[in-house]
Amino acid sequence: MAYFKKVLTKFIFVIPFLFSSIAFSESSDYNMKVGVTEVSESIFELHMLIFWICVGIGVIVFSIMFWSLWKYRKSKGAVAADFDDNLGLEIGWTVAATLVLIWMAVPATQVMVEAYDDAEGEINILITGHQWKWHYEYLEDEVGYFSNLSTSQEEINGDVPKGEFYLREVDEPLVIPTNTRIRFLITGNDVIHSWWVPDFAVKQDAIPGFINTAWTNVPEPGIFRGACTELCGIKHAFMPVVVRAVEREEFDAFIAQKVTLAEAERLLTSKNWTKEELMERGEAFYATNCAACHQAGGQGIPPVFPALQGSQVAMNDSARHIEILMEGVQGSAMAAFGESYSEIDIASVITYTRQAWDNDTNGDGVIVTPQDIVAYKNRIDL
Amino acid sequence: MSTVVESHDHGHHGPAKGLSRWLFTTNHKDIGTLYLWFSFIMLFIGGSMAMVIRAELFQPGLQIVQPEFFNQMTTNHGLIMVFGVIMPAFVGLANWMLPMQIGAPDMALPRLNNLSFWLLPMAFGILISTLFMPEGGPNFGWTFYAPLSTTYAPSTVNFFIFSVHVMGVSSILGSINIITTIFNMRAPGMTLMKMPLFVWSWLITAYLLIAVMPVLAGVVTMMLMDINFGTSFFNAAGGGDPVLFQHVFWFFGHPEVYIMILPAFGIVSHIIETFSRKPIFGYSSMVYAMASIAILSFVVWAHHMFTVGMPLAGELFFMYSTMLIAIPTGVKVFNWVATMFRGSITFETPMLFSIAFVALFTIGGFSGIMLAIVPADFQYHDTYFVVAHFHYVLVPGALFGIIAGAYYWLPKWTGNMYDETLGKLHFWLTFISVNVTFFPMHFVGLAGMPRRYPDYALQFADFNALISVGAFMFGLTQLLFLFIVIKCIKSGKQAKPEVWEGAGELGLEWTLTSPPPYHSFSIQPQVK
Numbered sequence: 063m064a065y066f067k068k069v070l071t072k073f074i075f076v077i078p079f080l081f082s083s084i085a086f087s088e089s090s091d092y093n094m095k096v097g098v099t100e101v102s103e104s105i106f107e108l109h110m111l112i113f114w115i116c117v118g119i120g121v122i123v124f125s126i127m128f129w130s131l132w133k134y135r136k137s138k139g140a141v142a143a144d145f146d147d148n149l150g151l152e153i154g155w156t157v158a159a160t161l162v163l164i165w166m167a168v169p170a171t172q173v174m175v176e177a178y179d180d181a182e183g184e185i186n187i188l189i190t191g192h193q194w195k196w197h198y199e200y201l202e203d204e205v206g207y208f209s210n211l212s213t214s215q216e217e218i219n220g221d222v223p224k225g226e227f228y229l230r231e232v233d234e235p236l237v238i239p240t241n242t243r244i245r246f247l248i249t250g251n252d253v254i255h256s257w258w259v260p261d262f263a264v265k266q267d268a269i270p271g272f273i274n275t276a277w278t279n280v281p282e283p284g285i286f287r288g289a290c291t292e293l294c295g296i297k298h299a300f301m302p303v304v305v306r307a308v309e310r311e312e313f314d315a316f317i318a319q320k321v322t323l324a325e326a327e328r329l330l331t332s333k334n335w336t337k338e339e340l341m342e343r344g345e346a347f348y349a350t351n352c353a354a355c356h357q358a359g360g361q362g363i364p365p366v367f368p369a370l371q372g373s374q375v376a377m378n379d380s381a382r383h384i385e386i387l388m389e390g391v392q393g394s395a396m397a398a399f400g401e402s403y404s405e406i407d408i409a410s411v412i413t414y415t416r417q418a419w420d421n422d423t424n425g426d427g428v429i430v431t432p433q434d435i436v437a438y439k440n441r442i443d444l
Numbered sequence: 445m446s447t448v449v450e451s452h453d454h455g456h457h458g459p460a461k462g463l464s465r466w467l468f469t470t471n472h473k474d475i476g477t478l479y480l481w482f483s484f485i486m487l488f489i490g491g492s493m494a495m496v497i498r499a500e501l502f503q504p505g506l507q508i509v510q511p512e513f514f515n516q517m518t519t520n521h522g523l524i525m526v527f528g529v530i531m532p533a534f535v536g537l538a539n540w541m542l543p544m545q546i547g548a549p550d551m552a553l554p555r556l557n558n559l560s561f562w563l564l565p566m567a568f569g570i571l572i573s574t575l576f577m578p579e580g581g582p583n584f585g586w587t588f589y590a591p592l593s594t595t596y597a598p599s600t601v602n603f604f605i606f607s608v609h610v611m612g613v614s615s616i617l618g619s620i621n622i623i624t625t626i627f628n629m630r631a632p633g634m635t636l637m638k639m640p641l642f643v644w645s646w647l648i649t650a651y652l653l654i655a656v657m658p659v660l661a662g663v664v665t666m667m668l669m670d671i672n673f674g675t676s677f678f679n680a681a682g683g684g685d686p687v688l689f690q691h692v693f694w695f696f697g698h699p700e701v702y703i704m705i706l707p708a709f710g711i712v713s714h715i716i717e718t719f720s721r722k723p724i725f726g727y728s729s730m731v732y733a734m735a736s737i738a739i740l741s742f743v744v745w746a747h748h749m750f751t752v753g754m755p756l757a758g759e760l761f762f763m764y765s766t767m768l769i770a771i772p773t774g775v776k777v778f779n780w781v782a783t784m785f786r787g788s789i790t791f792e793t794p795m796l797f798s799i800a801f802v803a804l805f806t807i808g809g810f811s812g813i814m815l816a817i818v819p820a821d822f823q824y825h826d827t828y829f830v831v832a833h834f835h836y837v838l839v840p841g842a843l844f845g846i847i848a849g850a851y852y853w854l855p856k857w858t859g860n861m862y863d864e865t866l867g868k869l870h871f872w873l874t875f876i877s878v879n880v881t882f883f884p885m886h887f888v889g890l891a892g893m894p895r896r897y898p899d900y901a902l903q904f905a906d907f908n909a910l911i912s913v914g915a916f917m918f919g920l921t922q923l924l925f926l927f928i929v930i931k932c933i934k935s936g937k938q939a940k941p942e943v944w945e946g947a948g949e950l951g952l953e954w955t956l957t958s959p960p961p962y963h964s965f966s967i968q969p970q971v972k
């Protein structure tokens with residue numbers, strides 16, 4: 063109730079402003095973002111131009127209408143005239159409307175041509191929408207990673223206060239260099255998503271089977287937050303986009319570090335993993351990638367998301383378990399994780415789910431190692 | 445001609461008694477009444493879903509429902525409002541008014557008429573029943589984009605597909621009936637260019653329906669095949685094309701949005717001329733405007749798809765064609781204003797709703813033009829700005845048109861005047877709450893809040909709270925409308941045949957008694 067009152071009192075003061083154009087002035091929370099790129103600035107100006115033209119037409123039409131309603135009200139004794147057309151007038155306003163539309167179409171076309179450009183970038187990044195996270199791959203350097211929402215479930219459920227960047231923060235943002243032409247190649251892994259960063263005025267659908275392109279060139283460092291804008295299922299609101307633009311040197315260092323990490327990961331695959339190591343890694347992987355559907359306690363949300371606790375596959379059928387992780391389940395929300403994650407990740411999460419929640423005592427408790435996954439992949443390749 | 449009709453006219457042919465009157469009726473008024481009550485009930489069902497949505501969005505965080513159910517609510521709210529409220533209400537008004545406006549005894553194909561109504565409760569019974577199934581109902585948005593609605597859909601999607609087919613059959617049958625009636629049953633002397641504008645609007649709408657409902661049936665059938673029979677129309681992994689879905693859907697979808705507004709154009713034109721006591725300005729340009737809107741509506745569909753990655757030429761073509769629609773739409777608005785100009789205006793409830801229609805629909809038209817500007821649409825698309833746009837054209841647009849029509853013709857239907865004071869109260873509460881609900885959506889949309897989100901970032905919190913307050917007020921206010929309608933059916937000042945001062949000149953329906961005889965015109969009137 064207190065909240066209600068607070069909001070209400072606030073709005074008593076805001077309402078008059080809402081309906082005035084002040085709300086539409088620059089740098090306001092109520093208007094389109096001006097953004098940081100040349101394209102986003104042109105789009106903002108275009109938006110304001112069209113907006114003001116509409117306001118202009120509105121003022122003219124509505125003043126004539128309300129003036130007529132006032133002037134010709136019957137209670138004041140108005141007597142109706144008897145005309146029902148006027149060819150000159152009708153041709154006149156049709157022509158006027160056409161001219162106004164041309165006035166809008168010319169700058170709209172110019173800005174569109176400016177924004178539309180699919181030439182290669184200096185840096186090309188493949189963006190893949192997954193249910194429900196983004197994957198970024200730097201095509202020149204062959205490194206990539208996932209970007210997950212980092213807001214906690216407790217914040218979402220209201221058990222703890224919400225942070226400043228509630229639902230607009232990720233574990234690993236996309237990093238790009240400033241003053242560089244970047245081309246995004248955007249696609250979808252499962253359903254259609256849409257990758258939007260308002261500050262760049264880039265919104266492009268991520269469609270399975272298609273690769274769309276978009277580009278940007280960011281002049282200054284900063285953190286830019288966006289969202290998924292095409293309904294993609296349950297967690298549509300929980301896969302934000304965060305982009306960090308940094309100076310070129312910092313970017314190069316970032317990529318170098320990613321390349322080293324990827325190397326190390328490849329070496330690790332051949333190492334002999336202990337159960338504890340796999341469990342530790344598997345638990346973390348499970349929390350970020352599986353718990354959304356199968357739930358932290360493995361109980362799932364039947365019938366859409368089956369329980370893993372007590373599941374026959376997770377207890378007694380390690381071969382099928384590997385297969386599901388690698389290939390996904392046709393016709394369901396279960397994705398083919400094998401395509402996007404390392405052998406270590408897959409092996410450790412399988413091992414984890416075979417041990418957790420008493421699955422080991424109730425089932426065979428088989429441990430699956432990265433080598434098993436490599437073996438599976440080789441078998442498929444035959 | 446008149447002798448044939450006269451043989452019917454012996455009075456002992458009134459309505460049957462009890463339930464069978466409604467089940468087996470072939471009378472245009474009874475069927476019209478059924479359609480209108482059906483749509484009214486659906487308004488409250490779809491409305492309750494909107495209340496769930498707004499309750500969840502009152503504050504950031506997940507409080508009341510989980511995202512899975514939230515998505516079912518947005519999907520079913522959209523489907524019910526479009527196919528279960530707006531369209532049936534217009535068909536109900538057509539059933540009641542077309543025979544009376546063209547001087548006919550009934551619709552041309554009365555049994556077909558009964559069938560096309562009774563298919564609807566079936567279709568919606570099926571659709572709503574999915575909400576109670578273990579996997580839940582459709583959760584992929586009213587636009588049901590593949591592959592979310594195919595490969596990734598709950599298995600209840602098959603019920604959804606079946607129900608869309610049934611709705612489609614109902615609409616097509618209804619349209620055939622309307623076209624046949626208009627072409628064959630007009631009173632002698634009523635040439636096409638003398639038809640009342642509501643009749644014209646429905647003639648055009650019926651053609652649109654016949655043209656696009658099969659396309660909708662086609663797209664859901666392709667889904668059905670993909671889901672159950674291993675085809676890959678929309679499945680990229682099998683060589684299919686998810687974007688094809690959107691092209692086919694919107695080829696239906698854009699004409700569909702005009703299906704939802706053209707009859708309202710007709711209704712509002714009648715009301716404005718009645719209460720301005722002055723004939724509609726530019727009758728023939730009104731007709732041509734509706735016809736050009738209908739034709740253009742077939743070549744603008746991809747303006748819903750500016751971000752799917754079309755070539756530059758495609759983006760520009762659909763931008764220009766969409767902007768073109770604004771010309772006939774603008775002409776209609778100018779004509780309404782010119783009708784009021786130098787009239788003798790009174791402000792009964794139907795007129796209030798019609799004035800609000802003109803003003804607020806125009807605002808929806810403005811946001812429509814903004815959305816047509818491709819580069820700007822990159823920023824607006826799939827945000828609350830779009831939600832604001834289509835609610836402005838559909839709620840103070842289509843729905844206000846329907847409410848205005850209901851007030852305008854209620855005394856004719858029931859023989860009683862409705863309570864004018866309550867009607868005005870209903871109008872002002874509705875007018876205020878509609879704007880409190882939908883106007884701030886423009887701002888949250890521009891500020892960057894995507895649509896179909898069960899939860900949102902903190903900077904959108906204040907506006908969302910305000911929107912929810914407006915929405916609850918709007919929802920409650922419609923209970924008042926229900927009360928007014930029932931009160932008018934039960935009692936009220938006896939209505940004269942012409943009901944509104946001077947209306948007798950304006951249309952044949954006002955020459956009949958209030959309420960009109962069971963078979964409207966047993967003897968065809970002569971139109972000068």
Ligand code: HEM
Pocket residue numbers: 587701702704705747748766767769770773808809810811812813815816821824825826830833834837838841842
């Ligand atoms: C001047 C006339 C109009 C123009 C220029 C126009 C333009 C547009 C555009 C460009 C969009 C796509 C926006 C986006 O998704 O980014 C749109 C969406 C929409 N419009 Fe309009 N529109 C007009 C009138 C209408 C009317 C009369 C109706 C219905 C009565 C309507 C109903 C809708 C609906 C339902 C959507 C959203 C569909 C969805 O994505 O769920 N519009 N409009």
Ligand SMILES: [Cu+2]
Pocket residue numbers: 697698701744745747748
């Ligand atoms: Cu459209």
